[in-house]
Amino acid sequence: MTASLTEVADKSFDYVICGEVTTAGLTLAARLSEDPDVTVLVLEAGLANLNDPELLRPCSYGVHFGQPGYTWPHMTTKQRHCMDLEYAWFRGKGLGGSSSINFMGWGKPPTQEIDDIERLGNPGWNWANYQRFLSRTEGFVPPTETVKEQFGLNVDDWKLSINGPLKVSFPGSMSKENMVLHETFLNAGIPLAKHPLDGDPNGAMFGPNNYDPITHTRSYAATAFLLPNMGRSNLTVLVEATVKRVMSDMAENGQYTATGVEFIYASGSHIANANREVIISSGALKSPQILELSGFGKREVLEKISIPVKADLPGVGENVQEHLLVLMNFEVKDDADFNTPDELRDPLLATRHRELHVSGLGWHTTGIVNYAFLPLKAISSRADDIIASFRDKLQKNGWNYPPGLLEQYRIQLERLETGAPELEIISYPGISGGTNPPEPGKRYVTCNAAINSCFSRGTIHATSDNTEEDPTFDPHYFEEEIDMEIVFEFVKFVRGLAHVTPLKDLVVGERNPGPDVQTDDELCEYIKTNLSTVWHTASSCSMLPREKRGVVDSHLKVYSTNNLRVVDLSILPLHVSAHTQATVYAIAEQAADIIKSNFQK
Numbered sequence: 001m002t003a004s005l006t007e008v009a010d011k012s013f014d015y016v017i018c019g020e021v022t023t024a025g026l027t028l029a030a031r032l033s034e035d036p037d038v039t040v041l042v043l044e045a046g047l048a049n050l051n052d053p054e055l056l057r058p059c060s061y062g063v064h065f066g067q068p069g070y071t072w073p074h075m076t077t078k079q080r081h082c083m084d085l086e087y088a089w090f091r092g093k094g095l096g097g098s099s100s101i102n103f104m105g106w107g108k109p110p111t112q113e114i115d116d117i118e119r120l121g122n123p124g125w126n127w128a129n130y131q132r133f134l135s136r137t138e139g140f141v142p143p144t145e146t147v148k149e150q151f152g153l154n155v156d157d158w159k160l161s162i163n164g165p166l167k168v169s170f171p172g173s174m175s176k177e178n179m180v181l182h183e184t185f186l187n188a189g190i191p192l193a194k195h196p197l198d199g200d201p202n203g204a205m206f207g208p209n210n211y212d213p214i215t216h217t218r219s220y221a222a223t224a225f226l227l228p229n230m231g232r233s234n235l236t237v238l239v240e241a242t243v244k245r246v247m248s249d250m251a252e253n254g255q256y257t258a259t260g261v262e263f264i265y266a267s268g269s270h271i272a273n274a275n276r277e278v279i280i281s282s283g284a285l286k287s288p289q290i291l292e293l294s295g296f297g298k299r300e301v302l303e304k305i306s307i308p309v310k311a312d313l314p315g316v317g318e319n320v321q322e323h324l325l326v327l328m329n330f331e332v333k334d335d336a337d338f339n340t341p342d343e344l345r346d347p348l349l350a351t352r353h354r355e356l357h358v359s360g361l362g363w364h365t366t367g368i369v370n371y372a373f374l375p376l377k378a379i380s381s382r383a384d385d386i387i388a389s390f391r392d393k394l395q396k397n398g399w400n401y402p403p404g405l406l407e408q409y410r411i412q413l414e415r416l417e418t419g420a421p422e423l424e425i426i427s428y429p430g431i432s433g434g435t436n437p438p439e440p441g442k443r444y445v446t447c448n449a450a451i452n453s454c455f456s457r458g459t460i461h462a463t464s465d466n467t468e469e470d471p472t473f474d475p476h477y478f479e480e481e482i483d484m485e486i487v488f489e490f491v492k493f494v495r496g497l498a499h500v501t502p503l504k505d506l507v508v509g510e511r512n513p514g515p516d517v518q519t520d521d522e523l524c525e526y527i528k529t530n531l532s533t534v535w536h537t538a539s540s541c542s543m544l545p546r547e548k549r550g551v552v553d554s555h556l557k558v559y560s561t562n563n564l565r566v567v568d569l570s571i572l573p574l575h576v577s578a579h580t581q582a583t584v585y586a587i588a589e590q591a592a593d594i595i596k597s598n599f600q601k
């Protein structure tokens, strides 16, 4: 049971976690409330949605989009370098945040990319700690010997923790179709990833999911961290409570001390007091807005919306980084022995598969498992020219970039130079979308091209003092031309997979982009009209030294404050080449450790 308003309004708690019943927030709440002597309040804007089969059922990609009970309907602003198009940036709303509706892939970045966080000025944020903290969350359930043998899974080498509460496993049904995709990658010259979840994801791999292999359901922040701890009398969770701002007073040391938060519940404004700390965990899209409405942000932004400036922090809502994906798929021959979930487009079969799921059978026991991570140099003869041209631009215009950004760019260029796997193919049986829609009765196979290291930097800023009004989400897609050059090269490479066996023998041809897309101009237009976020937006409250436009220090404390922290993906200073949920759990676990040790002194 979640709490009622009377249990929260005007009451005091040691820790108030805002906007979180997100991936990071619930993890943190569970860890802090392990100490029975402290009280923890979690305020979440969405519904509880606990034990809801619509969330628990795997292979339900995107079905929650547009449903206000499950997702925020965020949209970007018109993108100047993308034909003025706007893009959907849906996010999970409710207990568990985006972990309640995400696509369940479990992956980890390359070692060096986590070590780069420390290199940027954040002591303690390195690969050794990442692994140590994530091992508290991760509860890997190894596959059976048959599955190991069938798919060549050397999981014994993977160093995954088996003790954490979040179930990580291969889905109940791994099929021969998955093997076809994997073999196609290998035959295309992509090496086998030797340590896919142990710091070296370069190559083709089968990736596990946050999947409970006993119940065949989604394992996420709510099942792992909230449900097992609902009985704790020191943990209070209020849903449908939208945090507006953090209240703070100037302390004797000249810094601000957070005293509580103001939140909206049933159209009324209420207050919850914090004895020790306020922690903002509203995700990369909303955390900057809460900071700005609280008086912590870029002076011009705050003045425009008449918010008194407590601390001028020009990094709030800046340095926003994206993973981009281009939708690509092929049509399967009518007589091919290749099953796909395209049949779920038939309402009768969809009902049948929902029924089958209850018995641990059917499409809802599958997941996305086929990935390949590749360096630019492996897929394009133009790689050196692309890198040299951007390096040249930095030499000429470097002074033009905000403080700290050049250092990030140098690291990104170094990654491209040294063959870091910044490109990713996300592949699965079935169609994902594209200009040419699926035809009834046809089957498809998807090979989306994703770019995990973009140079363009976006912004997210509040445009009014109303917390229920979205801030402007402006990713500045393709503002840096190098991003389009890399995407373009990669899309051409992925198109070539249709000519590689065994995929070649199974498909009639390309469905998207499709045969009408031939010239470079046509391909660029296709890319812009079929571009998607990978839902991994990060870095809007970057953890960096203050002079490099940092928002939080390496203890995740907002600059100029004594006890206000941000704990979610917004603090990641430089994006990593991996799906992001594992990194969010690692951030939350490390944050819990930092906060606990702060009060043990």
Ligand SMILES: Cc1cc2nc3c(=O)[nH]c(=O)nc-3n(C[C@H](O)[C@H](O)[C@H](O)COP(=O)(O)OP(=O)(O)OC[C@H]3O[C@@H](n4cnc5c(N)ncnc54)[C@H](O)[C@@H]3O)c2cc1C
Pocket: 018, 019, 020, 021, 022, 023, 024, 025, 043, 044, 045, 046, 090, 091, 092, 093, 094, 095, 096, 097, 098, 099, 101, 102, 103, 104, 105, 106, 107, 241, 242, 243, 244, 281, 282, 283, 284, 286, 290, 467, 534, 535, 536, 567, 568, 569, 570, 579, 580, 581, 582, 584
């Ligand atoms: C569609 C989709 C698919 C994805 N697929 C994958 C995948 O397969 N693998 C992977 O690793 N990652 C995936 N991700 C990314 C991953 O799920 C996220 O990076 C991660 O969950 C983000 O966690 P977070 O804690 O930073 O934010 P979130 O989990 O987004 O949490 C933010 C929370 O804050 C709440 N909130 C916002 N504003 C307020 C407010 N003012 N007051 C109160 N509450 C507020 C929201 O309702 C939400 O619950 C996906 C994400 C999406 C959206």
